[in-house]
Amino acid sequence: MSLVEPWRQDALLAGASRRWVRWLPWVVAFVYCAALMPVTLGVLNADYNLNAGIAGTLAVIQTVPLLYAVIRPLQAWCIVFAADVVGALALLTADTAGYAWPFPAMEIVGLVLLCLAVGLRESRRTLVLVWATTIVAGVGLTFLAPDSTSNTAATVIVLSAVALILGAALRERYDAQRRLAEQETISEAERSRRTLLEERARIARELHDVVAHHMSMITVQADTATYRLEGLSPEVQEEFTSIATTARASLGEMRRLLGVLRSEDADGELTPQxxxxxxxxxxxxxxxxxxxxxxxxxxxxxxxxxxxxxxxxxxxxxxxxxxxxxxxxxxxxxxxxxxxxxxxxxxxxxxxxxxxxxxxxxxxxxxxxxxxxxxxxxxxxxxxxxxxxxxxxxxxxxxxxxxxx
Structure with a gap:
């Protein structure tokens, strides 16, 4: 197994039946990463006049984890959100007049995408903690907002809540469909088993009606042969007795086996094998x-x-x-x-x-x-x-x- 295979198994939508759906998270993450990285670098450096080295570092940390979000969305969100908060503090030293702060537009896109991925994977309790962390950070940064800036903290809080709820709804819908499919599989197996038991019971009845009747006739004829036929030698009488004994034993064993087929609680199971x-x-x-x-x-x-x-x-x-x-x-x-x-x-x-x-x-x-x-x-x-x-x-x-x- 290659090193890529476990990543594919843990990836978002890895259980989808269609191949293109399984590959969709990877394609979306790659496209957004490739598009957001140069945009983030350009905006931070050109518009906010942030140092090129700091702008490049923030651009990498804020976009590359989007690829990691396909298999570990919560960890990727923690990295990107921390980088966004650090970037907001770094922008306090730059010229933010007239621009969005603390989260520029390209950072909002990345955060919303990560929240959607987190909603698809994590539990409700984790989603509440993620949103609460977003609220605390957004409110805290608001008190540091410079003058003449467009505060985007409220926008991030609202959009992240929408993305988390949407992701959770999609995940729960998928889980419900999966459980329904599993239940249908179990029900189908139960129906097949019931059909098999009914067929066994039908065969048992037919065997009893056809075979047991003839075996009983053989036993009766062999038992009464010495009385119905005159002049039988002792050897012939002994042969008829042997036939009757063998037929009677076979009939009893057959009835025990048919009892097993007809009912799991058959009395025949109490007879030693x-x-x-x-x-x-x-x-x-x-x-x-x-x-x-x-x-x-x-x-x-x-x-x-x-x-x-x-x-x-x-x-x-x-x-x-x-x-x-x-x-x-x-x-x-x-x-x-x-x-x-x-x-x-x-x-x-x-x-x-x-x-x-x-x-x-x-x-x-x-x-x-x-x-x-x-x-x-x-x-x-x-x-x-x-x-x-x-x-x-x-x-x-x-x-x-x-x-x-």
């Missing part, structure tokens, strides 16, 4: 679905978020095996490393690829969901096919992850 200890039961359910799963786990205390992420990763990986490689031997390994939990799910090729897979198209949301869960806990994920036709999912989750559930 699955973790590392539930991976074994998950593997058993997958084995009953026809995919042999070999599970190796370790007992380790981890935050609930990490345990839930590991469970969901294994759940999604096994679901992918069932969908895309039915019957493929699968190995699930959960081990503890150096402050990390390593989750590995590896499956081989399907022993007898079906003529048509259970799902001939994939949404890709499963892997996306895995990566999102791993990212939230600060871990890493690697997925990819194996040379023998299988697939590998490897996740590394830190045990120090914060619990956000």
């Amino acid at each position: 699955p973790g590392l200890a539930d991976i074994g039961r998950l593997a058993e359910a997958t084995t009953r679905a026809g995919v042999p799963v070999d599970v190796t786990t370790c007992e380790i205390e981890v935050p609930e978020t990490v345990g839930l992420s590991a469970y969901r990763i294994v759940q999604e990986a096994l679901a992918n095996v069932v969908r895309h490689a039915p019957g493929a031997p699968t190995r699930v390994t959960v081990s503890a490393g150096d402050e990390k939990v390593l989750v590995l799910v590896v499956n081989g090729p399907s022993p007898e690829p079906p003529e048509s897979p259970l799902e001939d198209t994939g949404t890709g949301q499963g892997l996306v969901g895995m990566r999102e869960r791993v990212r939230l806990v600060g871990g890493s994920l690697e997925t990819g096919p194996l040379p023998d036709g299988g697939f590998r999912v490897a996740a590394e989750l830190p045990t120090t992850a914060k619990d956000f559930t």
Whole structure:
């Protein structure tokens, strides 16, 4: 960042949206400085017969701070006003007969411009102090006014008050517009959030109406199959019981998730979330679905978020095996490393690829969901096919992850 950049950020009207408005104070200050300096020098030296050296010094001090007023208007006003008072005292030694005193016309222009800049930046209390200082100085100099001079102290007091009030009004109007724009931005964000919540609730209702009905039908049909169908072998009856149990568990979990979508105060949030200890039961359910799963786990205390992420990763990986490689031997390994939990799910090729897979198209949301869960806990994920036709999912989750559930 250049040295000029901070000055631009602190300058008057630096927050304006249009570029020419941001540059306007600099242009005005430069034009007035370039115009007032030679005029001030000429008037003090030629009209008031003030010494050329003193006139040149006063001209510089009374005009150059106008450039500084763009970023520090109050400090610039203090410098110029003090120089004007000193100049008024210096003019007492010159020929002021018939001329304006204590503030010549060019000094009045500079003071009014500075008061406008101060009004744009400072608080009301500061503006009152600036005007009070102007009144005190003007009244005090009036008692020293030479004869046959045009006293301009009252003019400076009135014009400075007008400039201060105008600057304050413009600043307060700008602040009000800025606060209104910020409030509109906040309101828009709130409307977007409310729209999102309403959409989530609508999706939750639709999911419940569509999915829950079919899951309930599967559960009822599986539970009553042994009574409705005669001659079922014990193995088939056990299979129907397993289907009913799995469907009932899935229905309960789905209802808990839909409850979260529908209401932040849903009772489903009181139910403990699955973790590392539930991976074994998950593997058993997958084995009953026809995919042999070999599970190796370790007992380790981890935050609930990490345990839930590991469970969901294994759940999604096994679901992918069932969908895309039915019957493929699968190995699930959960081990503890150096402050990390390593989750590995590896499956081989399907022993007898079906003529048509259970799902001939994939949404890709499963892997996306895995990566999102791993990212939230600060871990890493690697997925990819194996040379023998299988697939590998490897996740590394830190045990120090914060619990956000």
